[in-house]
Amino acid sequence: MALVNEHFLKLRGSYLFSEIAKKVNAFRATHPKQNLISLGIGDVTRPLPPACIEAIHKAADEMANSRTFHGYGPEQGYDFLIEAIIKNDYAPHGIRLTPSEIFISDGAKSDTGNIGELLRWDNSMAITDPVYPVYVDSNIMCGRSGILGEDGKWSNVTYLPCTAENHFEPALPDHRVDLIYLCYPNNPTGTTLTHEQLKKWVDYALENDTLLIFDAAYEAYIHEENVPHSIYEIRGAKKVAIEIRSYSKTAGFTGMRCGYTIVPKELTATTLTGERIALNPLWNRRQCTKFNGTSYITQRAAEAIYTPEGKQQTRANIEYYMDNARMMKKGLEASGLTVYGGINAPYLWVKTPDGISSWRFFSQMLYEANVVSTPGVGFGPSGEGFIRLTAFGSHEDSEEGIRRIQHNL
Numbered sequence: 001m002a003l004v005n006e007h008f009l010k011l012r013g014s015y016l017f018s019e020i021a022k023k024v025n026a027f028r029a030t031h032p033k034q035n036l037i038s039l040g041i042g043d044v045t046r047p048l049p050p051a052c053i054e055a056i057h058k059a060a061d062e063m064a065n066s067r068t069f070h071g072y073g074p075e076q077g078y079d080f081l082i083e084a085i086i087k088n089d090y091a092p093h094g095i096r097l098t099p100s101e102i103f104i105s106d107g108a109k110s111d112t113g114n115i116g117e118l119l120r121w122d123n124s125m126a127i128t129d130p131v132y133p134v135y136v137d138s139n140i141m142c143g144r145s146g147i148l149g150e151d152g153k154w155s156n157v158t159y160l161p162c163t164a165e166n167h168f169e170p171a172l173p174d175h176r177v178d179l180i181y182l183c184y185p186n187n188p189t190g191t192t193l194t195h196e197q198l199k200k201w202v203d204y205a206l207e208n209d210t211l212l213i214f215d216a217a218y219e220a221y222i223h224e225e226n227v228p229h230s231i232y233e234i235r236g237a238k239k240v241a242i243e244i245r246s247y248s249k250t251a252g253f254t255g256m257r258c259g260y261t262i263v264p265k266e267l268t269a270t271t272l273t274g275e276r277i278a279l280n281p282l283w284n285r286r287q288c289t290k291f292n293g294t295s296y297i298t299q300r301a302a303e304a305i306y307t308p309e310g311k312q313q314t315r316a317n318i319e320y321y322m323d324n325a326r327m328m329k330k331g332l333e334a335s336g337l338t339v340y341g342g343i344n345a346p347y348l349w350v351k352t353p354d355g356i357s358s359w360r361f362f363s364q365m366l367y368e369a370n371v372v373s374t375p376g377v378g379f380g381p382s383g384e385g386f387i388r389l390t391a392f393g394s395h396e397d398s399e400e401g402i403r404r405i406q407h408n409l
Helices: 006-010 016-030 050-063 079-093 108-118 133-142 195-208 279-290 296-304 308-334 358-369 395-407
Strands: 102-105 125-129 157-161 179-183 211-215 241-246 259-262 268-270 276-278 339-341 347-351 386-390
Touching: 006 133, 016 358, 050 296, 050 308, 079 102, 079 296, 102 108, 102 279, 108 133, 108 211, 108 241, 108 259, 108 279, 125 133, 179 195, 195 211, 276 279, 308 339, 308 347, 308 395, 358 386, 358 395
Parallel strands: 125 157, 125 179, 179 211, 211 241
Antiparallel strands: 102 259, 241 259, 268 276, 339 347, 347 386
């Protein structure tokens, strides 16, 4: 008989956002006339930039002609997009990459979930807390997280609390760990690390032979000058870090699915006998075996982001969302709530009033204000007592949502 991977049985009954969706659907079923405003799940609402739409139409026309038709593409991605990434995302920051270090994918979520396949199941790991749930769940699936304790923490995971008390700057582990996940600008707190703060993590990794998985999905939202756009701005990071990026929030590609991962040539891990093994060819081998590449049409759309028109249009959408974030932050703070984020990221990390729990405040906002939020505890133990709000709605919905929250506090 086939034996199930019992590590899957350790997962929560449903993914956080699926659980929220169930609660929201239950509300809609019992309150069909109520108009809900979603400030919860971080899906974008602005249309794709016109430059991308034009590229999609052009690429679709190419697929209709036998002379310009594209079948299977390179699993690593087309050169035209890889070259645009090097020229526009990294060269301006003084970072040199070779084309073979860049792997185009169908989004950051896939790569953050799959990258752990390069590593043995018994590597120790650390995560900032609160954290994007995929980091933990994907490691639970392979058995790397250990056993769930009564305190809600996994035995093989070192939790690095990000709290108001430490200004959301996690402390370095007080012992050696093999693997650390970092996300900056951070999801869910919307906070960032400065160049000096990020350097501490790279130095730790270099000293302890630790692999860093750096999720930079919200890099395009950075507004402050001393916030690194890439971990490779830190000297030595290529020896210890994998960087993952996404076009989902940068250019509205949540429905298009496109991102990329950087695996530097000099990045290595070891065998049990101490042999150093380069991870770049291993990731290439994994992709060639399990992934057939992102579609040609999608990659042409992503390439258009880097045209002069595409850059302008993409920046306009980002500023639209950040205008929402600034308005929301101002309105919530005026109501006496404590709010973090909203400066270099489209997320607001809001402390619940009167010390009530995250899920209770979620329900209160849902049933009394008819506003959907995300309970902070869903991102980890240190998220208790917070909710996450997103700025990805329309100006009108964002304003109305904040007005409702203010009215129901």
